[in-house]
Amino acid sequence: MTKTTRKTETASRLMTLLARPQTPALAAGAIIFLILFRRSSRFRFFARMFGFIFTMAISCIVGITVAPIMWLLGKPGLTNYVVARTFALIGPPFCGLKFKVEGKEHIKNNSMPAVFVCNHQSSLDLLAMGAILPKNVVVMGKKSIKYVPLLGWFMALGNNVFIDRKNRGHALETMAKVAVYLKEHKYGLWLFPEGTRSHQTDDSLLPFKKGAFHLAVQGQIPVIPIVFSTYYPCYHQKNQIFEAGVVTIKVLPPIPTTGLETGDVDDLLAKTRDIMAEALKGIKTKPTGSVLPPITADSAKKLE
Known part of the structure; x- marks a missing residue:
């Protein structure tokens, strides 16, 4: 096929595409989307949140598909890793966030x-976990997550751990079993360890719960602290802010x-929290799109 023939065929396909009745509507929709995306921070928030939910759903579907295969191969610990890498690959372009x-x-x-203990913002x-989660790691979450469509299904199939916070006895029993499982496998x-999302706008941490540290001491397993830089000024759900930026993830020494014994749990918790709080002050999320005004005492109160 000559170059002239190829050009003729390409031009013919383009003319056919332009002749379709839906083409003008699609073009107009794309133009309107781009204008709104550039001019409206609220529109960017909803567009990027949709992108986040959409790519998370795809990643969970990948996990649901891959989990049985990994079980058959005798490598169930790779399910979370595959999902994390999928999310890290397809999520950032839709959400505008990158991770260092x-x-x-x-x-x-x-x-x-x-x-692995990490601060919990939102x-x-x-998505940040997707950029760092290593192989053969399971995630602990509250029992109610198990019933969330797609996310809960994938987590259940991925051998992750669910804790019933309302039943302390059952939670402690689960922790003991998990400690043994981690060492054996x-x-x-x-x-x-904060136990809930902080939605922080400054470099602060909520009080830590003891469960992770009881488990670490019980199993004589090292604790590896990880901190994600505060997402603000790039993201704040209540004020419908979602701008492009670079989030810093810092992994601290084990x-x-x-x-250590049970009596040392409080000291271990305090030491870990202090180290994480100090590290959090030294890393920042850098906006690469619209830059929001800096947080002041008055503006922080308005965001709460």
Whole structure:
């Protein structure tokens, strides 16, 4: 086929496409979308939130599909890793966020077993996790997540752990079993010791719950702290803000628990929280799109 013939065929296909009745409507829709996206911060918020939910749903479907295969191959610990990498690949272009990882040498695959503790800001933490989650790591979440369509289904199939916070006895029993499982299979456990989303606009942490540290001491498993830089000024759900930016993820050196006993849990918790709080002050999310005004005492109150 000559170059002239190829050009003629390309031109013919283009003319056929332009002749379709739906083409003008699609073109007009695309133009309107671009104008609104450029001029309206609220429109960008909803567009990017849709992109986040859409790509998370796709990632969960991948997990639901992959999980049975991984079980058959005897590698169930890879399910979360595959989902994390899928989300990290397709999520950022839709959400406008990129991730810079510091201290990645502390999270090598041969560091298992380990208890990974991380600050919990919002649902965007799932996207940040996608950029860092190593192989053979399970995630601990509250029992109600199990019933969330797609996300809960994938997490259940991915061998993740659900805790019933209302039943303390059952929660402690689950923690003890998980500690044994992590050591036997050389797995890692990822959880958020704050226990709930902080929606923070400053470099602060909520009080930590003891569960992760009881588990680490019980299993003599090292604790690896991880901090995500505060998403504001790029993201704030209440004020419908979602701008492009670069989030910094910092992995801190492991904290050994060898020789520690139950009486040392409070000190371990305090030490870990202090280290994470200090690290959080040293990293920032850098906007690459619209820049919001800096947080002041008065403006912070309005965002609460």
